[in-house]
Amino acid sequence: MVRTFIRIFRIGLGAVFCSLGMVGIANAQSITSAYTKIDLAQCPMLQGASDESTLGGSWLCRGYEGLPVYVAEVDLRMFVSFGPNARSEPAARQTLPNFNTINETLEWRLRNGKPFATILRWFPSLDVGQKTGSVLIVSQYLPGGRTCQIARIDARANKNANVLARQAADTLAGRFDCNTPPQVIGNPGMLRW
Secondary structure, three states, X not given: OHHHXXXXXXXXXXXXXXXXXXXXXXXXXXXXXXXXXXXXXXXXXXXXOOOOOOEEEEEEEEOHHHOEEEEEEEOOEEEEEEOXXXXXXXXXXXXXXXXXXXXXXXXXXXXXXXXXXXXXXXXXXXXXXXXXXOEEEEEEOOOOOOOEEEEXXXXXXXXXXXXXXXHHHHHHOOOOOOOOOOEEOOOOHHHOO
16 A cells, blocks of 8 residues: 555656656747738839739738848738748748738747748638738748748638637747648638638
């Protein structure tokens, strides 16, 4: 009986120390958020609208700690990418199928103060009247050809859309293959295409 109690006590004590160690590891890799604004009126224009094409313009904005944020509008659809070669990253060629616009607030996910993902709200047009949807798009930030959209969450179909977006950023970013389509997370809602 005493041996069983001691064995259980040792196992319990080991679990406590193991848990404390995991908390220390989690704190050592602290994940936080920072927010920047995308105000196209304040961003240098790279290329203006053209009457001969569907290009509405492209801009280079400043993101977290001055990181470049490339924004383009082509055929009433937005394209957003990040980093020193943002125009060459896969994200610069990704958008939603519907006509869309973007929100001005860009969330940067940071691990130990370094950006590894972004979350941006997009407003795709719906076929019903003048209504728009609300989709959170998560992109991984890995300069060198691996900055791309990794997850999409319909914010109207998921009450916890912001939580889902952060979880997707924190678990998928850095491991996502940009040759695959972004994952639809949660209730797909309008993302069933």
